[in-house]
Structures are given as C-alpha cells and as structure tokens.
C-alpha cells in the first residue's frame with residue numbers, strides 16, 4: 029500500500045502528543061524548497077508544542093501567529109495541543125502553502141490570512157505568538173526567505189514599533205509567547221511569567237496585567 033510521506037492526521041496527532049514526531053517528518057508536508065529552510069525559519073515541533081501549551085491552546089484559546097510563514101506553529105498547536113489559530117503572513121505563496129497543509133491535515137480550527145501588521149486587531153485574540161518575524165530585514169540575502177517582499181532596516185524599525193503598539197492595545201489578560209525575541213521591548217503593563225531555554229533560543233511568556 030502506498031503511504032503518504034508524512035503521517036496521516038490521526039497518527040500525526042498521536043505522535044505529536046506523544047513527542048515522537050520529528051521535524052523532518054512534519055516538514056515533508058511542505059514543498060521541498062520550503063521544507064529545506066525549516067530549521068532556520070519555522071518553529072521546531074517541540075517549541076511549537078510548548079508555546080501552544082503556554083498560550084492555553086488546550087483550554088480552547090484563540091491564538092494569533094504574527095508572521096505565520098507556512099503555518100507550522102499554528103498547525104502543530106492545533107493538532108498537538110488544541111485551540112483555535114489564526115496566522116497572518118505577508119507572502120501570498122506561503123499563505124497558500126499553509127492553507128494546503130491545513131487541508132491535508134483536515135484541521136478546521138486553523139485559518140491563514142494574507143496581510144501585514146496593519147490588518148491585525150488583537151481584540152480578537154487571547155494569545156499571540158511571535159517567532160522573531162522581522163529579523164530578515166536586518167540580514168543579508170542568504171538569510172532571506174525570498175526577495176518577494178521589501179526588506180530594509182527602516183521596515184524592521186517600523187514593524188517592531190508597530191508590534192509594541194499592538195501589544196499595548198491588547199486586552200488585559202492577553203498572553204504573548206515569544207521565541208527568539210521580536211526586536212522590541214516588553215511594554216510596562218506586561219509581566220514575564222515564564223522564561224525557558226529551548227535549543228538555541230529563549231521562549232518567554234508575557235501576560236498583560238488586569
């Protein structure tokens with residue numbers, strides 16, 4: 029019998045929850061050029077599981093991934109932990125790939141939207157995830173996903189400032205999980221409730237005070 033190159037949904041969920049699914053197996057869901065850059069640009073499974081848990085996915089919370097790429101954080105969170113996920117992503121091709129992966133996995137609690145920070149309204153969400161989305165702007169071409177969007181230091185500064193402003197507007201009680209930072213500061217009305225070391229990066233959980 030021919031088997032798909034990645035685990036089917038039930039098996040995937042089971043193995044995510046059991047901690048036995050490897051990143052390469054999950055990444056086989058994606059076109060090869062996107063799977064090949066996974067270790068640099070997409071959240072590793074173990075970190076995505078932990079971040080989704082910290083953000084309360086298991087309690088059914090609604091979580092936004094700002095800069096969702098091919099949707100790996102949202103898909104792993106939805107399948108492995110639970111909750112509702114929205115990923116916003118500036119590159120249309122990545123949004124398309126993320127939507128196709130969600131269809132393949134038959135995940136209905138995940139939505140991918142094409143857009144940038146100007147289209148974000150945090151009042152819709154209980155939790156926010158950030159995996160260093162803006163760093164490409166301050167890197168050379170070999171550290172770019174592609175050249176289909178404008179990347180510059182000015183844009184980096186604008187996006188970091190816009191994210192800080194969005195966090196300030198979020199509702200009290202909002203949780204924010206950050207892997208590898210986002211370039212900005214923690215607003216004064218957030219407290220850091222978790223800080224953990226994962227692989228080569230730091231995972232933090234901030235909570236907006238009531």
Ligand SMILES: C[S@@+](CC[C@H](N)C(=O)[O-])C[C@H]1O[C@@H](n2cnc3c(N)ncnc32)[C@H](O)[C@@H]1O
Nearest residue numbers: 070071095096097100101117118144145159161
């Ligand atoms: C490091 S990847 C993280 C992908 C995903 N969050 C994950 O963890 O698997 C950052 C993504 O953010 C996107 N991005 C960067 N700046 C953005 C912006 N201003 N608006 C929307 N997406 C953005 C990039 O296109 C890239 O796909």
